[in-house]
Amino acid sequence: MIHADLSDRQDGWREQLWTRRLAPDRFEIACLPFFTYGICHRDIVTIDEQHLVSAVVEKSGHRTLRAALVQQHPHRDQLHELLHGKVVVSGLAHEWLQGTYLSVDLPPSTDPGPVVEILTGPQEAGALFWEIDF
Template identity: 70%
Template sequence: MIHADLSDGLDNCREQLWTRQLTEDTFEVACLPFFTYGICYRDVVTIDSNHLVTRVVRKSGHRTLRVALAVGHADRDQVHELLHGKAVDAGLPHEWLQGTYLAVDLPPGSDEAFLVEVLEPLAQTGTLHWEIDA
């Protein structure tokens, strides 16, 4: 496991990334980053002596669709179930964090339009925020 620095100058703000070690300081990302921009599933990264990512060596072509739910508890559960079902139906790998944050892997060549059709109206009402990172 390695870490990505999220602090922008503040100490100890990091995201753990599950990886597969390729060489002593080169790793392939084996998870879906929730908060780390510019790093996606199967990207190859290098680390420093503190196990912090220093750079992306090779992009995998995968993208990450991120969703943050911003609704009350009852609505959050309904939206969670809706989004979970869409990801499962599409066969897209996905991970949830605390039932509020969703990361969906978009493999090379995948079309996210069916998800955007669901996400955009919910974003317009303030129910959630979403983005796609490459």
């Protein structure tokens, strides 16, 4: 396990990243980052002496679709269930954090259209925010 430094957003903030060690200072990302931009599933990274990501040395071609449900939205639980069902049916690897943050792996050549389609209406209604990171 390594960490990504997110202190540029909030002092002392880090994201824990599950990895597979390839060499003493090289790791393959084995999780779906929720908050770390520019790092996706299966990317290869190096670390510093504090076990913080120091560089992405090889991109995997995977992308990460992230969605954040608005905590106070009155239909948040129903939206969570709808999104969860859609992602499960898609067969895409995904992770939830606290039932509010969704991270979906988009392997190379994956069309995100079916998932994006379900996000558009709720985003317009102010129920969630979403993005795709490379």
